[in-house]
Amino acid sequence: MKQLTDSNAEVRRWAARDLADCPGCSEALVEHLKTEADTSVREVILTSLVLLGDNTAVYGLVACMRSEDAALRNEAIEAMKQLPDAVSPIMRGLLADEDSDMRIFAVNILESLKHPSVEQWLSDVIEHDDHVNVCATAVDLLGEVGSRTALEPLLRLKTRFDKEPYIQFAADLAIKRILEG
Incomplete structure (x- = not known):
């Protein structure tokens, strides 16, 4: 040392x-x-x-x-x-951090985490986070890893952020990818 x-x-x-x-x-x-x-x-x-x-x-x-x-x-x-096994127990806490940048960083970690709860964590983010940039980051990744289970949360996200053009675009793209996947 x-x-x-x-x-x-x-x-x-x-x-x-x-x-x-x-x-x-x-x-x-x-x-x-x-x-x-x-x-x-x-x-x-x-x-x-x-x-x-x-x-x-x-x-x-x-x-x-x-x-x-x-x-x-x-x-x-x-x-x-x-470190999927070591990080997964604290992921919910990271995704609920008071700092929106930390929540975005947590979503970035999920990109490669290879954990069975990734889709659920992302769905929870788009359902409950009030910060548009956090949701935008999550919806982008959900379009890559999401299944049909994510469709309802994506539709609710579109309703929640109905005045945000990027969210509308990203959610539509995610829905399209999931339906084609």
């Missing part, structure tokens, strides 16, 4: 890689991830966190999603996409 603060990026990279085999090291990796400037070291830290996949790693990645650093936010989202 001491090597994570070494001035040499190669030493930090190897330290981050070696810590993937060290249960209980997620906290140190997350803390270092928040300040690491070298892209290659960050990539290895993220890989180690995915390999560890414990609650500390997942909640640390959630904290990174709240960062002002766009690259760190995107890296955290990509890492979380690789």
Whole structure:
């Protein structure tokens, strides 16, 4: 763990890689991830966190999603996409976060999550979220992964946002894809 603060990026990279085999090291990796400037070291830290996949790693990645650093936010989202079993228990909470950006990021995670509840989570978003951008993000993905079960929620979304041209377009497209699929 001491090597994570070494001035040499190669030493930090190897330290981050070696810590993937060290249960209980997620906290140190997350803390270092928040300040690491070298892209290659960050990539290895993220890989180690995915390999560890414990609650500390997942909640640390959630904290990174709240960062002002766009690259760190995107890296955290990509890492979380690789942790379906670890992320699924907290997904409802992420989708209900008070910050609409966090809810959008959560929908982005669902894109690759490969979890049996993805369609239901997306349907819940379009049924209950009041933020048009969150719903727009969810309806776009629902058009790719949805089944006929999503048709009624999509129709209700169109009614709820009847003055939003993009929602009308996206919902119609999703409905068309589902019916053709």
